[in-house]
Amino acid sequence: MTDTMDANAVLKQKHRAMWALGNYPELATDIIADLGPRLVAAANVKSGDRVLDVAAGAGNAAIPAAMRGADVIASDLTPELLEVGKREAQMHGVTLDWQTADAEALPFDTASFDVTMSCVGVMFAPHHQATADELLRVTRPGGTIAVLNWTPQGFVGQMFATMKPYAAPPAPGAQPPPLWGDEAHVRELFGDAVRDVTARLDTVRISHFGSPEEFRDYFKSHYGPTIACYRNIGDDPERVAALDAELVALGERFAAASTDSGDAGSGTGFEMGWEYLLVTATRA
Template identity: 60%
Template sequence: MTAQSDPLEADRALKARHRAMWALGDYPAVAAEIIPDLGAILVEACGVGRGDRVLDVAAGSGNAAIPAALAGASVVAGDLTPELLEVGRAAAARRGAVIEWREADAEALPYADGEFDTVMSCVGVMFAPHHQAGAGEIVRVCRPGGTIGLLNWTPEGFIGQMFATMKPFAPPPPPGAQPPPLWGSEGHVRALLGDAVTDVVARRRTVTIDRFAHPGAFVDYFKANYGPTVAVYRALAGDPGRVAELDHALTELARGHLQGEEKAVMEWEYLLLTARKRD
């Protein structure tokens, strides 16, 4: 059996590529500078409080895990990319947040069934390639009656459109991998969670982004800092013409979303969904 025909070896190779992609650029800067409030929004929606046992899936550098810990919860933050966990440890220490950091694959969580009162993910699990596997693990490790909370970019929103814009320029995804922004579709997430949950509440919201004064500033920032964007540009490095095409496509996308005359802002749409695991 070749490595290509061995499903386990193929999955390990895929996860290694994902790990390397998120180590590119500076995702902790994106989380801290561009979307610093999203984690706290998710924590509040989940009703996290003192003494709760909380798991942050695909936690990155702790955008949601840190506010959960500061709310008094006992928090475990797991992520596939150790470089992000290291940044998270330092950030948590600076803020006095006590968190257990652990390298973990969202599709094969190293935790017991029903171990957590709340299982949440803030624009994290959406990037695991096999959606049903990720959703199944989130449900499995949540206790009966516990809370599941998910915050993900919608397909129709700016980040969803950014991924659609980059897709023709990126290497083809491996068989079975699903587009991340599908996690921002209420129907898709409801189907993933199925009858394992009840009391589903789904809301589309936007976060105001005022970091970028003009479209080129957005493109330059994401080319330097956002792992998926960095990876696409690296794949095009030997083709200046295609690089220029992607520059233009992303610039036009940003131009269509920037609003305001005195201060340029964008509204990025996300889906905030909470549910209770069925008893």
């Protein structure tokens, strides 16, 4: 038991350190700022609601919820992200409670929130059932659980698939993050503890980058999982070059797919459509 606890503590410390790499808050603002408000709207957050944002990062969903008048706790495993969120909240003139917390062992009372949500956050906790159980536990009966996650077949899911051969092996028992973007998987995690489940696939259009190479270099400097992957192969120039090329090819493939489907607007420049799954449910 002690060895298992020690291994889990080491795993969580690695996750915490990984998300402190680069500049995820800037990435969330530059690229996916729309997602937080979309999740908050889908969860129907109202003034006076008690809301918990799990794996909140710098608050890209928590802050919009607070701007609706909700009483919000933003929790995350990485305190460096929360510190950025505090400054961002001050700029918007809202007050939130920022707490360092593990999504798999939340330090909150049972049935204490009207809305429990996560925007591309809980998907990165390694043990999916433990995380889902905690989301269920802290949500009051009749309350709302709302999660927005990248899909396995979408751009971010395919980016993780591209990086997997170059990354350090996952910890025993850890599950792939993009599984949270599979409706059947999420329904199985929540089981009969929820009712009135809705699941919607959608895309967010990404037009921040001028080329696939610019996308790759931005993620190499900003996104913790990508930085960690490159560090893992840093002493092998051939593998670094191979991953460089594969990420550029991925960007080209999804730009072409976006153009073909009409998601790229005018079709000028470099744009991509990134697919996500948004699930809302009522705690039974």
